[in-house]
Amino acid sequence: MQMEERGKIARDAGILLAATNGEMRNEGLKAIAKALEANQDAIIAANQTDMKRSQDENLGAPLLKRLTFDAVKINDVIQGIYSLMELTDPLGATKLSTQLDEGLDLYKVTCPIGVIGVIFESRPDAFVQISTLCLKSGNSVLLKGGREALETNRILAKIIHDATVSVGLPVNWIQNLETREDVTAMLALDQYIDLIIPRGSNSFVKYIMTHSNIPVMGHADGICHIYVHDDADLTQAIDIIVDSKTQYVAACNTLETLLVNENIAQKLLPALKTALDAKNVQLKGDTATQAIIPVEPATEEDWKTEYLDYILSIRIVPDLNTAITHINTYGSGHTDVILTTAEAMAKTFMTLVDSAGVFWNCSTRFSDGFRFGFGAEVGISTSKLHARGPVGLDGLLSYKYKLLGHGQLVADYASGKSQFTHVTQNTNCPI
Amino acid sequence: MQMEERGKIARDAGILLAATNGEMRNEGLKAIAKALEANQDAIIAANQTDMKRSQDENLGAPLLKRLTFDAVKINDVIQGIYSLMELTDPLGATKLSTQLDEGLDLYKVTCPIGVIGVIFESRPDAFVQISTLCLKSGNSVLLKGGREALETNRILAKIIHDATVSVGLPVNWIQNLETREDVTAMLALDQYIDLIIPRGSNSFVKYIMTHSNIPVMGHADGICHIYVHDDADLTQAIDIIVDSKTQYVAACNTLETLLVNENIAQKLLPALKTALDAKNVQLKGDTATQAIIPVEPATEEDWKTEYLDYILSIRIVPDLNTAITHINTYGSGHTDVILTTAEAMAKTFMTLVDSAGVFWNCSTRFSDGFRFGFGAEVGISTSKLHARGPVGLDGLLSYKYKLLGHGQLVADYASGKSQFTHVTQNTNCPI
Numbered sequence: 001m002q003m004e005e006r007g008k009i010a011r012d013a014g015i016l017l018a019a020t021n022g023e024m025r026n027e028g029l030k031a032i033a034k035a036l037e038a039n040q041d042a043i044i045a046a047n048q049t050d051m052k053r054s055q056d057e058n059l060g061a062p063l064l065k066r067l068t069f070d071a072v073k074i075n076d077v078i079q080g081i082y083s084l085m086e087l088t089d090p091l092g093a094t095k096l097s098t099q100l101d102e103g104l105d106l107y108k109v110t111c112p113i114g115v116i117g118v119i120f121e122s123r124p125d126a127f128v129q130i131s132t133l134c135l136k137s138g139n140s141v142l143l144k145g146g147r148e149a150l151e152t153n154r155i156l157a158k159i160i161h162d163a164t165v166s167v168g169l170p171v172n173w174i175q176n177l178e179t180r181e182d183v184t185a186m187l188a189l190d191q192y193i194d195l196i197i198p199r200g201s202n203s204f205v206k207y208i209m210t211h212s213n214i215p216v217m218g219h220a221d222g223i224c225h226i227y228v229h230d231d232a233d234l235t236q237a238i239d240i241i242v243d244s245k246t247q248y249v250a251a252c253n254t255l256e257t258l259l260v261n262e263n264i265a266q267k268l269l270p271a272l273k274t275a276l277d278a279k280n281v282q283l284k285g286d287t288a289t290q291a292i293i294p295v296e297p298a299t300e301e302d303w304k305t306e307y308l309d310y311i312l313s314i315r316i317v318p319d320l321n322t323a324i325t326h327i328n329t330y331g332s333g334h335t336d337v338i339l340t341t342a343e344a345m346a347k348t349f350m351t352l353v354d355s356a357g358v359f360w361n362c363s364t365r366f367s368d369g370f371r372f373g374f375g376a377e378v379g380i381s382t383s384k385l386h387a388r389g390p391v392g393l394d395g396l397l398s399y400k401y402k403l404l405g406h407g408q409l410v411a412d413y414a415s416g417k418s419q420f421t422h423v424t425q426n427t428n429c430p431i
Numbered sequence: 432m433q434m435e436e437r438g439k440i441a442r443d444a445g446i447l448l449a450a451t452n453g454e455m456r457n458e459g460l461k462a463i464a465k466a467l468e469a470n471q472d473a474i475i476a477a478n479q480t481d482m483k484r485s486q487d488e489n490l491g492a493p494l495l496k497r498l499t500f501d502a503v504k505i506n507d508v509i510q511g512i513y514s515l516m517e518l519t520d521p522l523g524a525t526k527l528s529t530q531l532d533e534g535l536d537l538y539k540v541t542c543p544i545g546v547i548g549v550i551f552e553s554r555p556d557a558f559v560q561i562s563t564l565c566l567k568s569g570n571s572v573l574l575k576g577g578r579e580a581l582e583t584n585r586i587l588a589k590i591i592h593d594a595t596v597s598v599g600l601p602v603n604w605i606q607n608l609e610t611r612e613d614v615t616a617m618l619a620l621d622q623y624i625d626l627i628i629p630r631g632s633n634s635f636v637k638y639i640m641t642h643s644n645i646p647v648m649g650h651a652d653g654i655c656h657i658y659v660h661d662d663a664d665l666t667q668a669i670d671i672i673v674d675s676k677t678q679y680v681a682a683c684n685t686l687e688t689l690l691v692n693e694n695i696a697q698k699l700l701p702a703l704k705t706a707l708d709a710k711n712v713q714l715k716g717d718t719a720t721q722a723i724i725p726v727e728p729a730t731e732e733d734w735k736t737e738y739l740d741y742i743l744s745i746r747i748v749p750d751l752n753t754a755i756t757h758i759n760t761y762g763s764g765h766t767d768v769i770l771t772t773a774e775a776m777a778k779t780f781m782t783l784v785d786s787a788g789v790f791w792n793c794s795t796r797f798s799d800g801f802r803f804g805f806g807a808e809v810g811i812s813t814s815k816l817h818a819r820g821p822v823g824l825d826g827l828l829s830y831k832y833k834l835l836g837h838g839q840l841v842a843d844y845a846s847g848k849s850q851f852t853h854v855t856q857n858t859n860c861p862i
Contacts, residue, residue, distance in 0.1 A: 015759060019782045098804050104793060106803055113815050114785065194815050209644055215816045236838040243840035328446060347862040350833050351450045354545065360862075362535060362836025371844070372537055372832070373529050373853035384544050384625050384829040385646045386817040398815040401803070402781050405793025407667040409674035413802070422804035431778040431791075 003185035006142065007192030009172045010115045014140035016170040018112050022089025028135055028164040033081040035163035036128070036156075040074055043159070046151040047124065054148045067148050069124040077128040080376070084136050087375050090393045091138050097425040101418060103406040107429035112138035113398045114194040117186050119208065121200055122146030127156050130197075131174050133376055135164065137396035142186060142193070144177040154178070187212035194398075199379060202306070217395065219382040221332035222252030223306050224364045227323040227349065229340035230263035236361065237268060237339045238275050244337070244364040246279045250308050252380060253335050253357075253367040257303060258314045259323045262288065265316045269293045281310045288316035303330040320345055324352045331355060333382045335367040356382060356389035402429050434616035437573065438623030440603045441546045445571035447601040449543050453520025459566055459595040464512040466594035467559070467587075471505055474590070477582040478555065485579045498579050500555040508559040511807075515567050518806050521824045522569050528856040532849060534837040538860035543569035544829045545625040548617050550639065552631055553577030558587050561628075562605050564807055566595065568827035573617060573624070575608040585609070618643035625829075630810060633737070648826065650813040652763035653683030654737050655795045658754040658780065660771035661694035667792065668699060668770045669706050675768070675795040677710045681739050683811060684766050684788075684798040688734060689745045690754045693719065696747045700724045712741045719747035734761040751776055755783045762786060764813045766798040787813060787820035833860050 017025075036043065047069040054067055096108035116139045120126050127145050134141040145153040157176030165171050177183060186193060190213045198208040198218045205218040226244060228237050244255035260268060265288070273293045276283060284302055285295035295314065302313040303326070317323045327336050335357035338349040350358040357367045367390060369377025374392030381387045387395035412418040448456075467474065478500040485498055527539035547570045551557050558576050565572040576584040588607030596602050608614060617624065621644045629639040629649045636649040657675060659668050675686035691699060696719070704724045707714060715733055716726035726745065733744040734757070748754045758767050766788035769780040781789040788798045798821060800808025805823030812818045818826035843849040 011759075015783055015785055018785070019779075100797070100802065100804065104797075213640055215646065215814070217816075233838070239840055240838060243842050247841045247845065328442075343862055346835075348450075350831075350862065352446055354446055354449070355831065357832045357834065359834040360836060362834060362839045363841045365841035366531070366535075366834055366836075366839070367832075371531065371841070371851065373531065373851065383646070385648075388829055389832045398819055400781075400786065401788045401798075401820045403788065403790040403793060403797055404777075405791060405797075407664070407671060408793045408797070409670055410678045410794045410796035410802070411674050414678065420802065420804065431774055431781065 003182055004189060006175055007115070007186070007189040010140040010142055010175060011192045013170040013173040014112065014114045017138045017140060017173050018091070020138065020169065022091065024168065025089070025135055025138065026085045027167045028169045029081050029085050029132055031163040031167045032128075032132060032135075032160050033078045035159045036074060036078055039155070039159050040071060043074060043152065043155055044070060046155040049151045050149055059148060063122060063148070066121070066123045067146075069152050073125050077125050080129060081132050084132055084376055087136065087393065090136065090397055092429075094428040095399060097427050097429070099421055099423040099425055100403075101408065101421050104408045105404045105425070107402045107404070108399050109402055109429050110397045110399050113396055115140045115142070115192055116396065117142045117144075117193050117196045117214070119144045119183055119196070119198045119200070120146070122148045124149050124152040124156060126199070127153050128160070129376070130378075131160055133378060133393060133396065135169075135173070137393050139396055140173045142175050142177055144183050144186075150178060187214065190214045197379060215386070217379065217381050217383065217387060217391065219252060219334065219380045221306050221382065222254070222334040222380075223256050223304070223330065223332040224253060224335045224337075225257050225259055225327045225331055226255055226337045226339060226364065227259040227317075227320070227327070228261060228264060228268060229320065229338060229342065229345050230261040231341045231345075232264060232339040233341065234264075234268055234271065238272050240337070240339060240361070240363050241272060242275050242279060245276065245281055245312050246310070247363070247365050249310055251365070252306075253364050254308065255312065255364050256305065256307055257330070258312055259317050259326055260289075260314060261323075262316050262318055265289070265292055269314070276312065279310070281312055283312055283314060285314040286316060289314045306332070320348060324349060327353050327355070333384075334380070335359065335364045337362065337364055356380070402431070404431070434613055435620065437606055438546070438617070438620040441571040441573055441606060442623045444601040444604040445543065445545045448569045448571060448604050449522070451569065451600065453522065455599065456520070456566055456569065457516045458598045459600045460512050460516050460563055462594040462598045463559075463563060463591050464509045466590045467505060467509055470586070470590050471502060474505060474583065474586055475501060477586040480582045481580055490579060494553060494579065497552070497554045498577075500583050504556055508556050511560060512563050515563055515807055518567065518824065521567065521828055523860075525859040526830060528858050528860070530852055530854040530856055531834075532839065532852050535839045536835045536856070538833045538835070539830050540833055540860050541828045541830050544827055546571045546573070546623055547827065548573045548575075548624050548627045548645070550575045550614055550627070550629045550631070551577070553579045555580050555583040555587060557630070558584050559591070560807070561809075562591055564809060564824060564827060566600075566604070568824050570827055571604045573606050573608055575614050575617075581609060618645065621645045628810060646817070648810065648812050648814065648818060648822065650683060650763075650765065650811050652737050652813065653685070653765040653811075654687050654735070654761065654763040655684060655766045655768075656688050656690055656758045656762055657686055657768045657770060657795065658690040658748075658751070658758070659692060659695060659699060660751060660769060660773065660776050661692040662772045662776075663695060663770040664772065665695075665699060665702065669703050671768070671770060671792070671794050672703060673706050673710060676707065676712055676743050677741070678794070678796050680741055682796070683737075684795050685739070686743065686795050687736065687738055688761070689743055690757055691720075691745060691747050692754075693747050693749050696720070696723055700745070707743065710741070712743050714743055714745060716745040717747060720745045737763070751779060755780060758784050758786070764815075765811070766790065766795045768793065768795055787811070833862070835862070
């Protein structure tokens, strides 16, 4: 089938999915969980085909590990589906209710976005997580996973589709794409697809953004900072810096640049170096840092770099404002932290730093949908439109305005015959 | 100054503006109102220069009328500023508060988007309305008005800038662009500009969307429908159709296509034709319509056309589902109405029609920020991301996550030493 036709049937399915109630979508989720359990052997066999081919192609060990979809991982995604079922139905929630006039009531009600195109890395568990998030939120989804997981994703798509159709959900709400040509064609389907979510490297996300008119939700970079003010608790500061840099070095919420107030640098840096040496973190620093501890020189390029590795760049700054300007100049608007005992300093930092996450006295690594309590995470957005920061089910919602009248005409309000009351109400939309 | 530099200083001003409190921004609004009043003569003189040049260039009468900025219109925008001052400060509102653990509290807090680029039609009143909405919501703004209003916009920009700077607001938060080259350069400044709002024709909005990586908020089309179900009140139906088509024919929320259930067509159409003839509305219809009343034939192209004129296309449909499919196929997702006495029919229509506004028994023309009670309107969005439908101040907001901790590390939660509590709270962010 041509991609244009696939986009159209995805849209048709999305319209029907938007009209299903939460119980029916939960029935679908349950059917998926049961089908994954029942078909576990076939899924593992398909995954072993992918693993064998990838080993033959000399795929690296970390990627092979991500590609693995065994009984343990299958059980994890099944448990994830049961957790998702417990979340409140995100659709049909009244966000605003206003009486415009007697018998003319306006309601702003949540609804699905429509059709979402997701392009993601090789992990087969992501295939299940993304598709079940879309089902819970009533969105059709076109998924393109990594080439390495071809067989695994193919069988997962069939199992998920068939399980949900068997309980009465619309056909074709989930479709599996298998080629790069399909992705290229999908990026042009702005008449059918409402949102593209690319997951992968920065350059990949930027490529998608510049090659489609469809809105894109993704993060372009994660250059996270910690600024240590001169009144910070030293022991706490070292613990937080070590956690932020080393707890999981390849994540987008990992610390990349440390800014240290010049009044505390002499006390902090030697002890910090000892702690980071123990974790094999390579340090780079500006001239002032080099005068205190032995580090490689940091260049302008370092301030703009997301290392995703055991490397940390350090700059000594004279004051809070210089730290804020550094972050707003070189940062990526992801997550930035101030360590200080002064609430006024924290407040200034959190107001002026233009980032999705502004934290006080804790690790950058808390910037995450699960840790934030969103139950499920679509991704982390560094855009300031629609969704910012860790994105839960909310990021997959739009809304519509329902206006319930009794024959009212605008001409009567224009002439002054009728007047708007504009009374805010606390009622849910009755239909 | 080069556009890149202007983008950078706009961003710097936006950072400072985000940190101002609501009282200070209201002081700025008041200063603008007073300065407009004090400089009324100079504004009118500048406008007369624009009017004179435009008359010499044979600008059409409707455009000349829009260009006029006289004492009455100046007073209107001043009153609009006082109304805007009365609205609650949209910034710093806590939208979500969650205790992640004892002493680790997460707050989702509204903040400005940052820098907004607005490209708009010739009306000078729009210059004042847009810039004051941006100030109220703490956003920097780059405005490019119509070439015809060059002198008027130039003096308005200076008055607004100087009045606000005099009360302590940051310099350069508002900048006036005067050339097409500036607009072209602005569309490339995705590192400094967060949102583009184009106001104008469909083709213009689409041009902007395809020529910038910056998110665009605008509506591409307003092809609005009314579906008359077979149980509709006939007199009410005719009144609503006439209001929707003729109350203001050039607006995007005006009715363009009427869908009539076949069971009511024989009764409705002759009486409707009489009512629309009285308003000089030209009718087009499908074959079934032509069999009942004398109308020009409607083609496939008519279903896709936003006339913005005294023209209405009519199609007779066998049932509700055909009407819904027609709307979802040919509509633009703006505003669509069902006329029926049956709540179940209204519910199905309002759930399945994928539009920003889905109305029951009232005019399409209610789709408007002022009529919805939003106090001020940025525009109407047919996108499903960020803002949909009439957009008030809310559409100019983003949010950030503030996390207030006491030294917490992610490693302790990963190891199981600490557990998340994830308790929803009802508290405002204390800083």
